[in-house]
Amino acid sequence: MLVVAEVRRSPADERWCENVTVEFRNDGGTAVRSGTVVFGTHIIGVLGTDWATIDSTRKLPSPIAAGAARTTAYRVCVDSWRVPLGMRVETRDVRAEHP
Structure with a gap:
């Protein structure tokens, strides 16, 4: 059982990107050998309105041994045209998927 801890x-240096550091903890009895991380990045307007959520994926930092934890940093970006001047991104949703 892999948990986003x-x-x-x-x-980041561009308003359409964020640096996201994630700690994964394997609470299961076997190593996690593959999978993906799914990031839900919200586009936030000037007044705080959540305009859209864009999903993106990256590979899990595998293997992650049973009972172990691993921390990995990602640069998460959306298309620049989605974030006009005055708006920003917030990667609020992070989940791990593995077979």
Whole structure:
């Protein structure tokens, strides 16, 4: 059972990107050998309105041994045209999927 234990966000140098650090914890009895991380990045307007959520995926940092934890940093971006001046992104949803 793979758990997303902690997510830390920090701004990137472009408004349509964010640096996201994720801690994965394998609470299961066998190693996780493959899978993906799904990021739900929200497009936030000037007044705080959530305009859209864009999903993107990356590979899991595998293998993750049973009982172990691993922390990995990702740069998560959406298309620049989706984030006009004055708007920003927030990667609020992170989940791990594995077979």
